[in-house]
Amino acid sequence: MxxxxxxxxxxxxxxxxxxxREGNAKTFERYQIIEVKGVADYTDEDLYSKFDISPEDEDFEILYRNRLEGTAQFLVQPALVEKFDQVIKLNNFASKTVFEDIESSIQISKILRANSExxxxxxxxxxxxxxxxxxxxxxxxxxxxxxxxxxxxxxxxxxxxxxxxxxxxxxxxxxxxxxxxxxxxxxxxxxxxxxxxxxxxxxxxxxxxxxxxxxxxxxxxxxxxxxxxxxxxxxxxxxxxxxxxxxxxxxxxxxxxxxxxxxxxxxxxxxxxxxxxxxxxxxxxxxxxxxxxxxxxxxxxxxxxxxxxxxxxxxxxxxxxxxxxxxxxxxxxxxxxxxxxxxxxxxxxxxxxxxxxxxxxxxxxxxxxxxxxxxxxxxxxxxxxxxxxxxxxxxxxxxxxxxxxxx
Structure with missing residues (x-):
């Protein structure tokens, strides 16, 4: 051409x-999204290794990275929150909790959809x-x-x-x-x-x-x-x-x-x-x-x-x-x-x-x-x-x- x-x-x-199929849906009750600062120089593999968690673990995931600001948002299941906090403190990372319970937000959306025409x-x-x-x-x-x-x-x-x-x-x-x-x-x-x-x-x-x-x-x-x-x-x-x-x-x-x-x-x-x-x-x-x-x-x-x-x-x-x-x-x-x-x-x-x-x-x-x-x-x-x-x-x-x- x-x-x-x-x-x-x-x-x-x-x-x-x-x-x-609500009965089969995965629940995210008490799952948290935590944002960590100061990780610009770390690859995803570095971060999984630092927290000693496999990338295959679906209950711990890097959801989003902002390369310009050097931040990363992690999905953390309830059983891993304490371990996660320990690693944060050990490495002097700054962090904040974005969501304390993801499931509550998901349920609100489901109610809105169920009531729609x-x-x-x-x-x-x-x-x-x-x-x-x-x-x-x-x-x-x-x-x-x-x-x-x-x-x-x-x-x-x-x-x-x-x-x-x-x-x-x-x-x-x-x-x-x-x-x-x-x-x-x-x-x-x-x-x-x-x-x-x-x-x-x-x-x-x-x-x-x-x-x-x-x-x-x-x-x-x-x-x-x-x-x-x-x-x-x-x-x-x-x-x-x-x-x-x-x-x-x-x-x-x-x-x-x-x-x-x-x-x-x-x-x-x-x-x-x-x-x-x-x-x-x-x-x-x-x-x-x-x-x-x-x-x-x-x-x-x-x-x-x-x-x-x-x-x-x-x-x-x-x-x-x-x-x-x-x-x-x-x-x-x-x-x-x-x-x-x-x-x-x-x-x-x-x-x-x-x-x-x-x-x-x-x-x-x-x-x-x-x-x-x-x-x-x-x-x-x-x-x-x-x-x-x-x-x-x-x-x-x-x-x-x-x-x-x-x-």
Whole structure:
């Protein structure tokens, strides 16, 4: 495919951005989430070793790390709290308890969902939507807007659930011209429910909300639940489950695959690569972004229903900026364009960086764009540019450099 500087250019933009069996559900009664400071120089393996606990132990887990602030949040079962405190004191780490009883927060959410009305194929952002509700919503959307919405299956999960992609653009069934593409993926980590909700809100706005004009010149491809097995598992069995449900051949307690670490890029290294690193190295995608959504640490992955709307509108505002940037680039076809001399994309440098892009994140967008709180876990850019100042000049960069973007 040739890449020309015109409205038909193949400009690809990726965004990564989520109780029927209550008796079987794992309880987190008296489980705590404890934040530890001063651990910036420790790898995950170092921390598990320091606390003398196996990474396979599902009752002790590093939930989240803020590399910039040098903090880590740990899930600690009641039987390990005393031992955990001893190690903290022995190493002079500062710590604070974020949650004293996770189960109480989980139960509040379950009560809210139990008392909610049937959506009948509609969407809501007053509470989280389960997998069945999401499927019904997407199906009804395609039936109602067949000229604009197209559903396709891009693969199957381990449990043979379809992984659905939603394509949104004007005259979606007509492929007469090639539009720039923005690809959005959410829910790879199944417990991150607000990521799924954000993708669904984006779909809603593009089809029948304020974003309808955004579908004239751009084709949107959105995968709202890329880990359907894991997502359903967080609803029925283990609210904090992160991976898929694949049964590993090695046996032991470790089951499931962390999908975002299952790409052929720094696989198994201390700072393992992610899907973004793979995209950069193998997909010739030079600019890589990720959005990390609410909150700022008080709720973690258990974001209350009262904050869903704030979270999804944060993301929507961010995608407004993305759209404007893509259109601005396409409006300046002669700015920095190199001659069309090759029929294939240029190959990445043969000298890989010394560490994955995912471990050297760079701030790009300031908080004012997304409202306060959106960047509680920071908004990052990953790619060849070594500063946000460079990125701000991206509209003047070459077409070859900008033809593909992964968020």
């Amino acid at each position: 040739k890449y020309n500087c015109n409205i038909g250019t193949a400009f690809l933009c990726f965004v990564i951005v989520f109780y029927s 049937d959506l009948n194929g509609e969407s809501t952002f007053d509470r989280y939507m389960d997998f069945s509700e999401i499927r019904k919503y997407l199906s009804k959307l395609q039936q109602t807007y067949p000229y604009k919405v197209q559903l396709s299956t891009i693969g199957q999960s381990y449990k043979n659930e379809n992984i659905t992609m939603v394509t949104i653009t004007n005259n979606v069934k007509r492929k007469l011209t090639k539009k720039p593409i923005i690809f959005v993926e959410a829910g790879m980590h199944s417990r991150e429910w607000v990521g799924v909700a954000s993708a669904l809100y984006l779909i809603n706005e593009l089809v029948k909300g304020a974003g309808t004009p955004f579908t004239k010149f751009v084709e949107w491809r959105i995968v709202p639940v890329s880990n359907p097995d894991g997502y359903q598992y967080t609803w029925t069995t283990n609210r904090l489950w992160r991976k898929n449900l694949r049964r590993n051949l090695g046996g032991g307690r470790c089951s499931g695959v962390d999908l975002n670490r299952n790409f052929d890029s720094y696989w198994g290294d201390p700072a393992s690569g992610t899907s973004m690193d793979w995209a950069y190295a193998n997909g010739n995608i030079p600019l890589v972004f990720t959005f990390e959504l609410r909150d700022e640490g008080a709720a973690g992955f258990l974001l209350p229903e009262a904050q869903i709307y704030l979270g999804v509108t944060d993301f929507w505002e961010a995608m407004n900026v993305v759209y404007v940037k893509v259109v601005d680039i396409l409006k300046t076809p002669t700015a920095g364009c190199s001659p069309n001399t090759s029929s294939t994309p240029s190959t990445p440098s043969s000298s890989p960086p010394s560490e994955p892009h995912s471990s050297r994140r760079l701030p790009i967008l300031n908080k004012g764009i997304f409202n306060e709180g959106f960047t509680g876990r920071e908004v990052y850019m990953l790619g060849r540019s070594e500063s946000s100042e460079e990125l701000s000049k991206s509209s003047e960069s070459s077409e070859e450099e900008l033809k593909r973007v992964w968020f």
